[in-house]
Structures are given as structure tokens and as C-alpha cells.
Amino acid sequence: MRYFVSAFALIIIIFSSTFSMAEIEKKNVLFLNSYQNGYAWSDDILSGIREVFRDSNINIDLHIEYMDTKRFKGEEFTKILHSYYAFKYKNYKLSAIIVSDNAALNFMLKYKDSFFPEVPVIFCGINDFKPELIATMGNYGGVLENPDIAANVNLALKFNPNIKKVTVIGDNSVSSRAIVHQIENAAPLFAGQLNFEYWNDLTLSELLSKSRAMGSNDILLFTPFYKGAHGELYSAEEVLQIISDNSPAMVFSIWEFLLGHGIIGGKLLSGLDQGQQAAKLAVEVLKTGKMPEKRVIMCTSEYFMFDHNMLKKFHIKESLLPEDSIIINSPDYFYKLNKQVFWTIIIFLIALSITLIFLVISILQRRKVEKRITAQLSFQEILMDTIPLQICWKDKKQRYLGANRSFTDFFEMGSPSAIIGLDDSILKPDEEFAKESAKWDQQVIETGNQRLRISWAMSREGVDPVWLEINRVPLYNEKGDVVGTLSTAQDVTRRVNLEKQLLQSQKMEAIGTLAGGIAHDFNNILTSIINSIELAMNDVKEGTLTWKDLDRAVKAAQRGSRVVKQILTFSRPSQEGIKPTDISDVVRETVDFIKASLPRNIMVTANIPEDAPLIMADPTQIHQVIMNLCTNSFQSLRSSGGQIEVALKTVDVEEEQGQFMRVNPGKYIELEISDNGPGIPVEILDKIFDPFFTTKGKAEGTGLGLAVVHGLIKGHGGGVTVNSLAGVKTSFEIYLPVTGQLRNVDNKSYGPLHLGQESILFVEDDEDQLETTPRILESLGYTVTALSSPAEAFRQVSEAPNKFDLIITDYDMPETNGLDLAKDIQNIAPAIPILIVSGRRNFLNVASEVKNVRKVLMKPYSKNIIADAIREVMLSTEKNDG
Numbered sequence: 001m002r003y004f005v006s007a008f009a010l011i012i013i014i015f016s017s018t019f020s021m022a023e024i025e026k027k028n029v030l031f032l033n034s035y036q037n038g039y040a041w042s043d044d045i046l047s048g049i050r051e052v053f054r055d056s057n058i059n060i061d062l063h064i065e066y067m068d069t070k071r072f073k074g075e076e077f078t079k080i081l082h083s084y085y086a087f088k089y090k091n092y093k094l095s096a097i098i099v100s101d102n103a104a105l106n107f108m109l110k111y112k113d114s115f116f117p118e119v120p121v122i123f124c125g126i127n128d129f130k131p132e133l134i135a136t137m138g139n140y141g142g143v144l145e146n147p148d149i150a151a152n153v154n155l156a157l158k159f160n161p162n163i164k165k166v167t168v169i170g171d172n173s174v175s176s177r178a179i180v181h182q183i184e185n186a187a188p189l190f191a192g193q194l195n196f197e198y199w200n201d202l203t204l205s206e207l208l209s210k211s212r213a214m215g216s217n218d219i220l221l222f223t224p225f226y227k228g229a230h231g232e233l234y235s236a237e238e239v240l241q242i243i244s245d246n247s248p249a250m251v252f253s254i255w256e257f258l259l260g261h262g263i264i265g266g267k268l269l270s271g272l273d274q275g276q277q278a279a280k281l282a283v284e285v286l287k288t289g290k291m292p293e294k295r296v297i298m299c300t301s302e303y304f305m306f307d308h309n310m311l312k313k314f315h316i317k318e319s320l321l322p323e324d325s326i327i328i329n330s331p332d333y334f335y336k337l338n339k340q341v342f343w344t345i346i347i348f349l350i351a352l353s354i355t356l357i358f359l360v361i362s363i364l365q366r367r368k369v370e371k372r373i374t375a376q377l378s379f380q381e382i383l384m385d386t387i388p389l390q391i392c393w394k395d396k397k398q399r400y401l402g403a404n405r406s407f408t409d410f411f412e413m414g415s416p417s418a419i420i421g422l423d424d425s426i427l428k429p430d431e432e433f434a435k436e437s438a439k440w441d442q443q444v445i446e447t448g449n450q451r452l453r454i455s456w457a458m459s460r461e462g463v464d465p466v467w468l469e470i471n472r473v474p475l476y477n478e479k480g481d482v483v484g485t486l487s488t489a490q491d492v493t494r495r496v497n498l499e500k501q502l503l504q505s506q507k508m509e510a511i512g513t514l515a516g517g518i519a520h521d522f523n524n525i526l527t528s529i530i531n532s533i534e535l536a537m538n539d540v541k542e543g544t545l546t547w548k549d550l551d552r553a554v555k556a557a558q559r560g561s562r563v564v565k566q567i568l569t570f571s572r573p574s575q576e577g578i579k580p581t582d583i584s585d586v587v588r589e590t591v592d593f594i595k596a597s598l599p600r601n602i603m604v605t606a607n608i609p610e611d612a613p614l615i616m617a618d619p620t621q622i623h624q625v626i627m628n629l630c631t632n633s634f635q636s637l638r639s640s641g642g643q644i645e646v647a648l649k650t651v652d653v654e655e656e657q658g659q660f661m662r663v664n665p666g667k668y669i670e671l672e673i674s675d676n677g678p679g680i681p682v683e684i685l686d687k688i689f690d691p692f693f694t695t696k697g698k699a700e701g702t703g704l705g706l707a708v709v710h711g712l713i714k715g716h717g718g719g720v721t722v723n724s725l726a727g728v729k730t731s732f733e734i735y736l737p738v739t740g741q742l743r744n745v746d747n748k749s750y751g752p753l754h755l756g757q758e759s760i761l762f763v764e765d766d767e768d769q770l771e772t773t774p775r776i777l778e779s780l781g782y783t784v785t786a787l788s789s790p791a792e793a794f795r796q797v798s799e800a801p802n803k804f805d806l807i808i809t810d811y812d813m814p815e816t817n818g819l820d821l822a823k824d825i826q827n828i829a830p831a832i833p834i835l836i837v838s839g840r841r842n843f844l845n846v847a848s849e850v851k852n853v854r855k856v857l858m859k860p861y862s863k864n865i866i867a868d869a870i871r872e873v874m875l876s877t878e879k880n881d882g
Helices: 002-023 040-054 075-088 101-110 149-159 174-190 204-212 236-246 271-288 308-313 339-376 405-410 431-447 493-538 545-571 583-597 619-637 655-661 705-715 767-779 790-799 818-828 863-881
Strands: 027-033 060-066 094-100 121-126 140-144 165-170 195-200 218-222 227-229 232-234 250-252 265-269 302-307 326-328 390-395 400-403 451-460 463-476 482-491 579-581 602-607 615-617 642-653 666-675 719-725 729-737 759-763 783-787 806-810 834-838 853-858
Touching: 027 040, 027 101, 027 271, 040 060, 040 094, 040 121, 040 271, 075 101, 094 101, 094 271, 101 121, 101 174, 121 271, 140 271, 149 174, 149 218, 149 250, 149 265, 165 174, 174 195, 204 236, 218 236, 232 236, 236 250, 265 271, 302 308, 308 326, 390 405, 431 451, 431 463, 431 482, 463 493, 493 545, 493 767, 579 619, 583 602, 583 615, 583 619, 583 642, 583 666, 602 619, 615 619, 615 729, 619 642, 619 666, 619 705, 619 729, 642 655, 655 719, 705 719, 705 729, 759 767, 759 790, 767 783, 767 806, 767 863, 783 790, 790 806, 790 818, 806 818, 806 863, 818 834, 834 863, 853 863
Parallel strands: 027 060, 027 094, 094 121, 121 140, 165 195, 165 218, 218 250, 302 326, 602 642, 759 783, 759 806, 806 834, 834 853
Antiparallel strands: 227 232, 265 302, 390 400, 390 482, 451 463, 463 482, 579 615, 642 666, 666 729, 719 729
């Protein structure tokens, strides 16, 4: 009777706790970690946060995201992270966001207007903090890393008064630059006593070489970073250990997690303490709903900690250490204890053992009571119904013994008790799933082996399939015999869709990279072809059959150059922006590209006038509009074939038509793209521009093509109309406003060749171009010195800076690139202008920052083009000198 009363009381307590917990609102807190899982510093911060949250009496759901910025950097990566987080947490109500280290804080500040702008943000682990960053944002606050650099340098001087130089090791990461800036602020305290040197972003081999050459009166001050070498990636602890093992100098740092990996020690910051302080601030925000008056905690506790092994290595006496210092790796001095202390410990251990025995007895008795309670409680009512997974368990004959509420709701079975004793034949609505489920259960029962991570797409009428991840495990009795199966299923549709999107993104990125690489190689090849043919034409009388053949070859190579340009236009993202644009050139280029990619049963024609006016447009976006519309036409014609027509003309949009398209009346360019396909049904004509509306299969379209077209045209201040007559003509008319006056397009002419007599240094690693281009330049009157080695070019310029009037160099070379060569020459001969030739466009912005680079010439180039380019450079040089 006593046990029954106890069990009943325990049941009441459990149910009371369940109902009271249901009344507590769960707080969603996002922890945004700058680095990766396993990085000791940020892992300690996370441990500190979890400790405080665990003891806060607040129901907190902590969401953890690792940005991994030690290994992945750049604007594009940050944009991808922002899109991913915005998508992932768009349906979450976040109560607070905790960010650790500078990269995560910078991320939040950059996207503060679009990524949960009203949610309080608590930061920690921040170096080189500038108060103005959050001056206008009252929902920002946190904990700073404010290391005592001076105290650590003074410790080093105390250990070795002969120290003359402090070498700071860092890289170009956000955190490392901030830490180095703090060190630079502390350096003036030691002016006249110590010299500070900074090693920034050296390779691992360079670090080893330099650190080995240091003296015993130098010290190294290490900031954490990751370093790659020979395809591997070394963590901060590994890099530090390698440097410490190979350098005669003492190594110091200011972070506790690096202790034991090669540093002496010193006054160190604790990641655990940083996390605890930030979590306490977050708890206060969660309880009060607002940021405290003192939003920024300037520093957390620092501890004097040292590594015994490193103290021994450098013969540092422990008497030199500050009081209350913590020393790790100290030897075990148990053998030095006196008898009184020894027997005190033994008696204490005996007492602990006796206490442990009584605890074991108590635990065994408690387990007996728990077994009785467990036998009386309904398993699925107190536990299984609280789990969001679909869970069921069956006997050996595959009859249901029970299930949780999620399972019966998902498969539309009613209440869990209603399915007991039934089999998989009652599963709705997928009969094929029921058959496969029975097979999985039979395999588990017969073999006793688990079936884990089974993927299955559950089809339901009228809705998209739901992807399930299913696990089946055997159930055993007390003898170890299999008596049934336990099954769990989890809805992973969201994860599967995200994986598909990521795969598609990676595929398109790979296509763009491949296209750029192919275009670069073709530009080199076409340059050699054009130059070689032009040299051959100089040896043949103009007008002969041979001269005409060579002229056709030059024109064919130039057409190949245009094809390469079209490939680059297709592969690179829109970066040109709105600017005065000759739409005729854009339409011709796009139509040429489309013609080359469509099957022969579809004819593409273009009606483009020569006197089309300029418009304000983004050429790449107009290219995308034409591609999207022509792709739609191709998909409607691919089975039967047909004709696609692209026409361009200037029209006047009247008031009535302008109101219909919601544009201002005036002069417009009308771009019409039409086909003679099956057309667009009348009932969907008003829906085709809706996002995600599509009549194609799921594998063919996303429903975004026409929505993108509509958005791009509206962004240009234009309008779109659609007309469709099945089998006759379906046309999209795009109206773009004209800027300026109509103008005539003159035929391009290079004019007479520009000749010269200057001395040119030509640097190129491609053997064909090294053979042909100097001859082209000599035929123009120049004196040419041709070299394949950038190092040799630099040597000759160093020996005779006034020997050359111009340097022409390729950008991509095996020893170094042309831009680095230009920077080196600028240091010794800044007056020599430099012309860089390249098949790539992705370095143009960087090249503009180098003063002696006067022009960048894109490959392929002909004799006329390079002659004009040289004259342009020489004239600009004379103008600057004058």
C-alpha cells in the first residue's frame, strides 16, 4: 500500500511538472559563432554560455551556427551565409542573438536592417572595439576582449631583461587585424626600449624559416589563425606548436586555450569567462526585455597562467612568477607528502569509499521503486506524445503495440490506442509505403540488425511529396530475443530541398568558373593565331588569293573572339550596372549566342536597325531578359520546331498605352521576341508573370523566369505586353525608355597604323606569343626585347632603368603575375609606363590601383589594336610628364 501511494504521488508530480512546463514560454536564442566547431576558444565561450543558461531558470532553446570564417572568407561567402540564415530562421521568433568574435559582429552590423533588426544582439570576444559602431543601436551590447598587452611584455622583460625585439605573428583575418591593432596601441609604452616587428600572413614555411633565425633575446607574440601548407590546413594550436618547437625565442600569447601548445604563459583571457559574462547579459535582457544601461563590459577576468614545460625549457624560475599564478603540466609531487598528510588522505579515501557503498545501496533501492513506477505509467502518454518524431512499435507479427500522437496524425489513423493490434494495411495514403514498411520490419526481425537512415518520399494527393528519414531497430526481451521492432520517422523535406538548392548553386558556380577558364585559354590561342596571320600577310601581296585566305582567317579568329566574349557574358554575374547602352550590340550578341545553342529545327532571326538610340540599362540584365524569353520559346517549339524572331525598333508610347503599362508616355525602344508555337492559353495569360507560376514539370522550371523578366524591365522604368495566337504568333513586347537623341552608328575603323621608335620590353611566358608579338611590334618600328621570365625582366630594368620606354607584360605567368611585376618595377623605375595584356577581366579593379599600369589590354588583340594601345599609353605618359 505504501508503494502504491508513493507511485501515485510521483505520477501527480510528473503531470504537474508537465502542465507547468507547458505554461513556460520557450525563448529562442541564436548563437552566431565566427569560427568552426572544435576551435577551442569559441568552444569555451559556448561552454560558458551553456553553464549560465542552464542555471537561469529560463526555458531557452539555443540555436548554434558556425560561420567558419577562419577557412572561408569573402563578400560572396558572407552573402550566401546571410541568405541561408535568413531562410532558415524566417519563421522563428528570436528573443536574443549572441555573436562571438569580430567576424560575427561585423556580419550582424552589415545586415542589421534585414536580419532580425529589432532583436537584442549581445557580443563577446571582440577586439579593437569602436563605440561608434553601436552608438545609434540601443539593442546592441556585450563583452570586449581587452587584453593586458603591456603586462605580458613586462613579464617577458622580467624573465629576460636583455630582450630587444618583439615580433607579432598574425594574418589578414578580421580578428587578427583587430588584435594587432591593439598591440600597436600598446607598443608606444616601450618606445626606446623595444622594437616591434609584424609578420603578416606569411606561409608556414616562411614562418618556420624566420622563427628559426631569431635570437634568444627576441620574443614572439602569437595571434591565433589557421594556415594552409601543401594542401593541408593547420589549426592555431598546431601552427603555434610548430613555431615553438623550431624557434629559440620565447613565445607569448594572451589566450588561455593556447596554453600547453608552446607559449610560456602570462596574463591570459578565458573564453569560458567571456561566454559566462555574455550569457549573464543575455539572461538579463531575456528577463527584462531591454538592454541594461551599461551595455558594454570593457573586459573580463584575466589569470596569470604558465606552462611548466616551457618554464623549464627557458630556465625561468617560479619565484619570478606573480602570486597566485596557475601552472599546468607540473610534475606529480605526491612522493614528497609527509606521513601526517598521507594518512589524512588515506582516511579521507576510506570515508569516501564507505559513503560510496551507502550511495550504491541507496541507488539500487531507488531503481526498484522506479521500475514499479515505470510498469504502471503509460509509456506513450508521458513520453512518446511529447516527441515530434513519428514513432511506433510492433510485435514479431508486425501488429502495432503502440504509437505516439505524431505518428497517428501524420498517417491519419485517429488516436494511438485505435491502432493497437492492427498491421500496416491501415496506413494511409501510400500503399507502396505500407508494403515496403512490412519488408523492413521483417528484415530487422529476421537478422536482428538495425535499418537506419532509410529515405522515402511520401506522396499525397494535391501536395508536394514529404521526404521521411526512417530508422528501424529491433526490440529485445530480458533474454535477448527479438520480440518486435521500434520505428522512427522524421520529416526532412526542408533539408532535402536545401541540399538540392546548394547542389544547383555549386553547379552553376562551377559552370561559370569553367567558362572563364576556357575563355582565358582561347584568348591566348586566338592572340597567337591573329598575330601569326598578320605577320604572314606582311609577306604576301595584298589582293592575291593567298592574302584573301589569310584575311578570312583573321576575320574568323576575330569572330572566335566574339564567341569567347559571349561565353564570358553568359557566365559572369551582373556587375556593370545601369549606364548608357547601345542595345543593338547587346541584342546581336545575345542572338548570336542563342543561335549557337539551339537545335537546327528552330530558326532564330533578328531584325535590328543600325540607328537604334542609346538607353539607360544594365547590359547583363537585358541579356538575361532575352535569354529567358528565348528559352521559353525554345521549350514550346522543341518538339515540333519553328521560328523565333527578335526585332528592335523605336516607337512613341501614347498616354493611353502608357497608362495600360504604367509607364510615362514618350520615346521608347520596343524589343519584340516572338515565336509561332502553340501559344499561351487565355485562362492563364494574366498569371504568367506571377512568381512560381509554371506550367512545366518540376524538373523543368521554377516559375521564376517570367517573374524575373517583369522585375528587371520594371527596374529599368519600362513595361511588358503579351499577345498570343496559338500556332500563329506569340509575342512579348518590351518597352525601354530612350535617353538622349537618335544618333547614327558609323562603321568602326582603326585608321592608319600608329608607328613608333621607342624601346619596348615584352614579357610573355607563352612561346607562340613570344615568337609572334615582338615581330609585330618591330614591324611597327619599335625596338623590342622579348623575355619569358619576369625575374629576368626585373633584373634588366634594375640594371638599366632608362633603357626601356615601355614595358608590355602578360598577366598570367608561372613565376609571378604581371601585376606583381608592375609593383616591383614601380619601386625602382616608377617613370616607365606598363601595359598589361590578359585574357581575364577579374583583376581590372586591382590593376587600376597600381600607378605605373597605364592600360590593360584584353586578349585577343590584333596589330591595329596593340598599335593603338601603345600610342595611347605613350601619349598619356607624355601628358603626365608635361
